[in-house]
Structures are given as structure tokens and as C-alpha cells.
Amino acid sequence: MPNPSTTAVLITDPQNDFMSEKGAAWGLVKDNVTRLNTNENIASLMKAAKSADMQLFVSPHSYYEHDKHWHDRGPVQGLMNKIDMFRVDGPTTYANFKDSGADFYPPLKQYIEDGKTVITSPHKVYGPDSNDLVLQLRKRGIQTVLLGGFAANLCTDSHMRELTEQGFNVVVVKDAVGAPGEEAYQAALTNYNMIANAVWDTQQAVAFID
Template sequence: MNTPAIYDAGRTALLFVDPYNDFLSEGGKLWPRVAEVARAVGLHDNLRRIGAAVRAAGIPVFIVPHHRAEPDDFRNWDHPTPYQLGAAKVQVFAKGSWGGEWHPDFAPQPGDTIVKEHWGASGFANTDLDMLLKQRRVSHVILVGLIANTCIECTGRFANELGYHVTLVRDATAAFSAEAMRAAHEINAPSYAHAALSTAELLDALPR
């Protein structure tokens, strides 16, 4: 699955999924659940290195955010998922809250694109991400962010179905358990990702 790829700055985009305080900051609502895996893979340092490297290479960064919760989000829905209802109960990424703000190290920078918020796991479904990528003539997407077996995997699968070349950066994501990471990367990723790289491998492959 580590298919060699040419990351042309004019055809490549970094998709940074859900860089919220609730996921990435001490005190975040979901940080305790991802902390062990995040620390084991060096998540924060890898995300910093990737962000600096892709911007230096002229590769555009797309922030792909989850919907910011409000108390009555699912009141009249016919069939919200258990995952959605669980997140709503604790108001993950609550609108107007500290947890729903960007982690300060990963906030959008000038020139970045902020995609419309996704309600489910895919950054493409019911958002403008596909249109925005096509307008930039992007053919290759690099996936980083949270979490490996939900939003990262679903966004990657959707990207594959839409015809994009998909690169998963294995140590630039995390999950609630090592088992979930293994399933996401070793079992599921080969069915949609054209390349599954470490941060070091990705940086070596980027244009200088």
C-alpha cells in the first residue's frame, strides 16, 4: 500500500480533520480517550512537522471540521446514529465553547481553506470539500487529524470513491485504543488508501 506518489504542489492538498481543542488539548472532552494513542505516536509533533512542511512546499491546507454541537441538533431527526447522539449528549465541539475552538497550534493560517462542517464522519458528505478541491485541480489528498477509524477513514473512503489519490499518514492521527488504530490502518486502510506513510516518509516525498 506504500505506493510511490508524486505530490505535485499544484495537484495535492492536505486535509486536516477536526483540529479542535476537545480532541487535541488537555482538558478537551475527548482528549482523555485519545491521549494514550496520541502520545504513543507523537501526534502533536507530527502534525506540527507536517503543517510546516506542506505549507513550505506550497501545498494548500484544507481544514475539515466536524459540526459544532448545539443542544437541539437532533431534536427532529428521524434517525441520528448512536455515535451522533452520544456526542450530542456531552456537546462535543460545542458551538461557542473553548472545546469547539481550534487547537492553537493547528488553527487555520492565512491562505488555508475552511470547509463547511460535516455532520457525520465524512468530510465530503453534504459539504463543499469536493467542489473546493476540484476548483484547485487537486487530484491527491493527504489525510491527517482525528480520529483514525471514524472521520479519517470515512473521509478517505469517500475521497477514493470520488477519484482522488488518498494518502493516510499513520502517525498523524489517533484513536480511542490501539486496537482501533490497528483496525483502521492494517485492516481497513488497504481498501481505500493508495499510500499509508509515516510522517517521516511523507516529508521525504514532498517537493522541496
Template structure:
């Protein structure tokens, strides 16, 4: 049974991962990039209106840390991504006053000012989503959990490389770290 959730917008931040040109158009599941961005915008608009902090995280694709791996995220000899690939898609509805964090690895905390931005605003709870579930979102979630932030994972505003990976994380990992909810359930929790 899912427990009732109540969120104080004054101590809550929406943190959305990698909703940028070079990522949202890739094949992902179970939710399309268009669906994830639309739900992220709905969350951002609602939460912003209630006084919550809005944080958009983007990965600088040409500066991405790529250690040697059996299945690297990008081929070492791949041509540089166009500059636009690292820019947020306009459909996010980015507004003045929103925070943009640029990262060079999967997680949004290491090597960025994300923690400082959240602590300065008195944030205790992070509402988290984006692309991809098992990479940027999960890496950010693990760091946030370790730093003592409360977490709410927005299942329908998050997606992965395939449906199986997404569902595994949302059913087996995230419930141990915080609350798994839908976009509408998060909006209702702010009322």
C-alpha cells in the same frame, strides 16, 4: 514491501480532520492529541512551503447529526458544547490561505464544499490524518476514494479511541485504499 512514493505539491492537499479544542484533549491512542497536532503542523508547514493546499476540517459539535444509535457519540441530553470546542487548536499553525471546512457529520465531504475546494485547486491526491481514525478520518477517506482521489494516510498523524481500532484500520483497510506512510515519509515524498 512499501513502494516508493512521490508527491507533486501542486496537485496534493493535506486534509486534517477535527484537530479542535473539543476533540484533541480526549483520551486517544496510539498517538496523543498533542502528538497528532504537532505532526499535522509539521506536515502543514512543509507542504504549504512547497505549494500544496492545506485543509483543516472541523466538526460543529452542537450541530452534529446524531441519529438513534446503540452507542451514540454524544448523549442526546448532553448540554451544548462551548463554542470554543468546535474551533481549531492554535497549535495547528493555521495560516491565511489555508482552507477551513466545517462539517456536521463524521465525513468531511457530505454537505460541505470540500470537493469543490479540492477540484478548484486541481488536487488529485489527499494526504489524510486527524482524529479519530475510525470515524472522521475513515468516513472522509471512503468518500475521497469513491470520488477518485489518490490517498496517503499518515499513520503517526492520526489516532483513534483505542489502539486496536486504529491498528485494524491502518493494517486491514487503508492499504487497500491508498498508501500508509509516516509523517517523515510524506515529507520525503515531497522532495
């Protein structure tokens, strides 16, 4: 059982493009998200973390204008570029960020924008290799993360793998993730069960936090 004092909740990509019905990727994830009650479960994890004074981390995704000019992309990266997912004006201006696809899902902002949540620099592909998440976790003495977010088989999976490689204990919250279809979700579950230290549902995670 993890030690609550060295445990944090970590959510990948809790942003409009995934979580809002108007988001660029909503059509890809809506069936899975609706079945799992993902949005509400992520909110429950965040609320529980705040109530218990447990640290909350968010690893967001965003792309600047210069990222549109990458020479090589995989198929999903190509699609994300084509539909302008997580588009932000640039690293020095967020003038059009509010209510954009890259902005945080409104029901979660009360937890994310309270001045205490650690919002990492954006990851650029899938995992935290390209942002400061590991540094931020280590600087706060975190040893275990309760992990949820989007997309189950992409960014969430990649965060699980990299954090495991870095020596963290990872507990994936299996109904607080969203995937682009049931096949992708089942593939993610297979990986979670083989790699993560544990796989819980939201009820188990909230009971642990409380």
C-alpha cells in the same frame, strides 16, 4: 508517486475536543495520540505544507443547537451529543467559539488561520458527504490528498473512503491520526491498507512535501 503541484494536505477535526488535554474526547484518544505523537506529527505536516507552498485543507466538525434534536443517532453520535463535542452557538454566530472544544488546537492556528488554508464547512457525521470539501478540492485542481486527523477509524476513515469514491488519490499518514484506543487504531490501519493509494508515516510525507 503523486504530483506535488496537484497534491494537498488535508486534516480532519484538528480541534480542541480531540487534541487538547481539556477536550471532551481527550480521555478516549490520549493513549493512542501520545504513543503516535499525533499532535506533533499533524503540526509537522502543516508546517511542511506551508513551507513548500502546498495547499492545506481542514475539514472541521461542529454542531449547532438545532443539531441536538436529531431523531436517530448511532452510538458514537449519541455520545458526542451527550458530552457536547464540537458545540458551536449556531451557523450565524460564533460568539463563544474561541477556546471552545470546537475551536482549533492552538499550536496549529498559525497554519490554519493564515488566510490561505481552506477551512471547509463543517461535516456533520463522519465523512465529507455533508460539507463542501470535494467542491473545494476540485476547484483548486487537487488530485491527491495527504490525509491525517481525527478520529482515525471514524472521520479520517470516512474521508478516505469518500474521496477515493470521488476519484481522488488518497495517501493516509498513519502516525498523524488519533483513535479512541488501540483496537480502533488497528481497525483503521487495516482499512487504510486495503483502500488508500498509499499509507505513509509523517517522515515520508514531509520528505515528499519538501
